Structure formats: structure tokens, C-alpha cells
Amino acid sequence: MTMTTDTPVVRAHGTEHVEPHVIVRYPPDQRANHWITVIAFFLLATSGLAFFHPAFFPLVLFLGGPQWARVLHPWVGVVMFISFMILAFRLWRDNMWGQGDTQWMKQIGDVVMNRDDRMPAIGKYNPGQKLLFWVLLGAMIVLLLTGIVIWRSIFGIYFSVPVHRVAVLLHSFSAFVLIASIIVHIYAAIWVKGSIRAMVRGTVSYAWAHHHHPLWFRKMTGRHTVADTKHDRPL
Numbered sequence: 262m263t264m265t266t267d268t269p270v271v272r273a274h275g276t277e278h279v280e281p282h283v284i285v286r287y288p289p290d291q292r293a294n295h296w297i298t299v300i301a302f303f304l305l306a307t308s309g310l311a312f313f314h315p316a317f318f319p320l321v322l323f324l325g326g327p328q329w330a331r332v333l334h335p336w337v338g339v340v341m342f343i344s345f346m347i348l349a350f351r352l353w354r355d356n357m358w359g360q361g362d363t364q365w366m367k368q369i370g371d372v373v374m375n376r377d378d379r380m381p382a383i384g385k386y387n388p389g390q391k392l393l394f395w396v397l398l399g400a401m402i403v404l405l406l407t408g409i410v411i412w413r414s415i416f417g418i419y420f421s422v423p424v425h426r427v428a429v430l431l432h433s434f435s436a437f438v439l440i441a442s443i444i445v446h447i448y449a450a451i452w453v454k455g456s457i458r459a460m461v462r463g464t465v466s467y468a469w470a471h472h473h474h475p476l477w478f479r480k481m482t483g484r485h486t487v488a489d490t491k492h493d494r495p496l
């Protein structure tokens with residue numbers, strides 16, 4: 262696949278850049294939003310695991326020691342929830358289940374074996390990413406609601422002991438789901454070469470977009486192939 266030097270730069274969401282042959286996937290505000298969520302998640306996962314089992318106790322150091330971890334964990338939780346919700350509000354439409362997504366899921370074996378040519382064409386996100394998005398959203402909501410119930414210093418007087426105990430269980434369970442999902446998310450981000458760049462520099466190559474998200478590539482560039490000059494018009 263050759264890329265011509267007269268290939269136009271694609272500008273999206275008002276983001277200006279001069280690098281040719283790339284498409285903007287995440288403008289700076291979305292990237293900042295994502296990385297704030299990541300930092301909050303890291304602090305929450307480490308302190309949460311430390312509260313959960315003594316084997317993880319040293320992890321409280323990321324929040325400044327046991328007392329500070331106890332005080333800050335719920336507040337950082339609120340930051341993560343708000344930050345994630347802003348991101349989710351901007352991305353949910355692209356994560357709606359679409360035509361071909363169920364078929365894509367049925368052919369997950371072909372994805373793992375890199376037989377992408379057999380798969381139905383994909384838009385901005387593949388069904389695996391979409392599923393993960395909704396699982397993350399669900400886990401976030403359960404974590405916030407149960408987190409409020411078990412936030413003793415502020416809401417302690419409003420909930421009975423049995424309700425508190427059920428909330429602790431649900432909180433731990435949804436944290437487990439969130440951590441496991443993020444491990445899959447990070448693995449996929451590293452596995453699909455060129456994806457990390459999307460969240461670090463904001464752009465992806467034409468080749469990456471055409472290979473992994475052909476419908477989105479077509480929408481963003483008006484091209485049918487990477488080297489197609491017939492539809493050579495930027496959005």
C-alpha cells in the first residue's frame with residue numbers, strides 16, 4: 262500500500278495539524294479526559310486492592326499512606342466517575358451496536374487469528390470495544406452508587422448495616438469487573454499496533470484506519486482505499 266505525498270491532511274473536531282496521511286481520532290480535550298480517568302483509575306485500583314487484602318497493603322503508598330488513602334479514595338472515585346462520564350457522553354453514539362456487529366462477534370476466532378479480511382466492515386469502534394465500553398459504564402455506575410452507601414464519614418447515618426454489607430460486596434465485585442476489563446483494554450491497546458498513538462498523539466495513520474476501521478476511514482477521508490485518488494477529498 263503506497264501513500265502519496267499529495268494526500269490531504271484530515272482535520273477533525275477543529276483540531277489543526279500539519280502531518281500528512283493521518284486522521285485525527287482523539288482531539289486534545291478527549292485525550293486529557295482519557296488520561297485523567299486513567300490516573301484516577303490507577304489510584305483507585307491500588308488503594309482499593311490495599312483495603313481489600315493485606316497482601317496489597319503497600320499499594321496505599323500511591324495515595325500517601327493508609328490514612329490518606331482512606332480519606333482520598335472516595336473523592337478520587339468521584340473524579341474518575343465524572344471524568345469517565347464526560348468521555349462516555351462524547352463517545353456513546355460511536356459505541357452503539359450496529360449492523361454486522363453480531364456477526365463480527367460470532368467470528369471472534371478470525372479476529373484473534375488476524376484474518377481481518379473475512380470480517381464485516383467496522384466503523385469507529387469494533388464490537389469488542391463497544392462491549393467493553395458498556396461494561397465500563399455499568400461498572401462505573403455501580404461503583405458510584407455502592408460507594409456512596411459505604412462512604413461512612415458522609416453518608417453513614419442514612420444506610421442500615423445489611424444495606425452497607427450488600428453494598429460492600431457489590432462495590433468489590435464491580436471493581437473486580439472494572440480492573441479485569443481494563444487489563445483486557447490495555448492488552449488490546451498494545452496488541453493492535455498503532456492504537457496507543459491515537460491516545461498519545463491523537464492521530465492514526467491512513468493504513469491503520471483503513472485496516473482496522475474501514476467504514477470510519479471512508480467517512481473521515483471520503484476514500485475507499487488508502488491510495489485511492491478518485492475520492493481524494495478531505496472532510
Ligand code: HEM
Nearest residue numbers: 298299302352356386390391394443447450456457459460
Ligand atoms: C494504561 C492504561 C490505558 C491505556 C494504555 C489505554 C489506551 C487506550 C487507547 C490506545 C485507546 C484508543 C483505542 C481506539 O481508538 O481504537 C483507548 C480508548 C478508550 N479508553 Fe483507554 N487506556 C487505558 C486505561 C483506560 C481506563 C482506566 C479507562 C476507563 C476506566 C479507559 C477508557 C477508555 C475509553 C472509554 C476509550 C474509548 C473506546 C470506546 O469508546 O469504545 N481507558 N484507551
